[in-house]
Amino acid sequence: MSKPRYRRRKEDRPQEITEAAFDAFADKGYASTRVEEVASRAGVSKGLLYLYFKTKEELFKAVVKNVVVRRVDALIALVDKTDQSSEAFIRGPASRFLKEVPDSPVAVIIRLLISEGPRHPDLLDYYYQNVVSKGLAVVQRIIRRGIERGEFRPSIVDELPHLFLAPVMMSVVWRSLFGKRSLDTDKLIDTQIELLLAHIKA
Amino acid sequence: MSKPRYRRRKEDRPQEITEAAFDAFADKGYASTRVEEVASRAGVSKGLLYLYFKTKEELFKAVVKNVVVRRVDALIALVDKTDQSSEAFIRGPASRFLKEVPDSPVAVIIRLLISEGPRHPDLLDYYYQNVVSKGLAVVQRIIRRGIERGEFRPSIVDELPHLFLAPVMMSVVWRSLFGKRSLDTDKLIDTQIELLLAHIKA
């Protein structure tokens, strides 16, 4: 009547390992995280981990791909579903979404990409295709819709959707370096949005 | 008449090693750079390097401290010396200064700090004290001078000098990830400056 020392759970392992890896990478960064550490957090042996992921690098890629895709797609869905005015949408759901980023898993991924990206060009390509360009496109789309509806006037801003993301980026970096001290990231993002709206409103 | 195999140059070594380390870290990041590699780039043996720097970590700190201090002080000096109007100064020297950052050594340091900073809290403190807070203060100073002179009106912007730095930050990160593709960083920074000026002009 001894308890089994482990359960066979082929289906769940990859996801669990991926999540453990995310946590570990978030704490220590990619290079400084030992595979053993990931395995231990996932409650499995190192050997098993290597059954599901051929190398540490592949694990890294799996983590990145795993976390981000949902989020962007969520925002896109949001945009398509809404019937608010563009301005209301930007001030409401879009603003909330952006303000969440610095505390979300996305922030961790961004940090990981900055650190390790240059050594993983194919990963950067993937990320650019599936996250960055989609993200920029969706911002642009909101603005253009506003223009078509006569809410906004054409301006340089709709060629530079990056302007909406800059304070978010800054917040992510700031938080990762200095924690919450001396920068109210919500205020930064809000102010930038107000600035941009003031500039593009018809 | 054999050439000496090496020259004794106690004075110059630290600087040379520090510069070699900067280059190496810029290429490979901190964790992935071997001490041997740094020594080789500096044209010395690994043993010598350890004569001047007790550990790899200390070398890292020396690099960071070495590069950045000059720059910020340069900007501060610039501000104090000028007799231009605040607006002209922002559009001119300040703008040029900001646009240089993404291609400058500072960008490298920022990337290094994002990657390794969380494991070097004392370094982050140093950096915050000597670079970040000084940088923010100098931006704020320009704005306040403008207000005193009646060029600008008081606004939220002078509590958030970060707004001037956000597009710079974004450019640094973007460049380090995606190179020059699909983002004109000069334009991004210029546009943000115009936006801010339009908002604060009296």
Added chain:
DNA sequence: CTCATTAATGACTCGTTGGTCAGCAATTAT
């Protein structure tokens, strides 16, 4: 129950790298 299958373990290897040190050779002093 018994056997075949395979998920899972954990001890092992081996390349890598931060850090050391005994000795050497470039200077400087005498």
Added chain:
DNA sequence: ATAATTGCTGACCAACGAGTCATTAATGAG
């Protein structure tokens, strides 16, 4: 010249961590 000093070298070591594999035991089939 010769000796004393010390900047510098390069071989070395110990730790560490990625990746392997022979073995074990949970599970499902007959």
